[in-house]
Amino acid sequence: MKFTSTRHPELIVHDLGVVFVDGEAEVTDKATIEALRGLPAELGVRAVGGRPAASRPTD
Numbered sequence: 001m002k003f004t005s006t007r008h009p010e011l012i013v014h015d016l017g018v019v020f021v022d023g024e025a026e027v028t029d030k031a032t033i034e035a036l037r038g039l040p041a042e043l044g045v046r047a048v049g050g051r052p053a054a055s056r057p058t059d
Contacts, residue, residue, distance in 0.1 A: 001033050002026055007044030 002024060005011045009023035016032050018025050027033050039045050 001028070002048045003036055003045055004048050005043065005045045007042075011043065011045070013039075 003018075003020070003026075005020045005023050005025070009020060011020040011025075012018070013036070016035050018027060018032065018036065027036060033047070036045055037047060
């Protein structure tokens with residue numbers, strides 16, 4: 001999954017082993033993805049893309 005950091009484009013999250021380059025980082029480990037999602041909003045880290053929303057059946 002791709003993550004971006006607009007506030008800190010060269011952010012390094014040592015505890016998770018994640019390095020943002022030009023504001024982007026690619027993460028495949030599920031535990032790391034969940035940990036990044038839990039970072040404070042002040043860091044400006046957000047997930048990009050992911051799975052498309054599940055389609056709902058129409059009546």
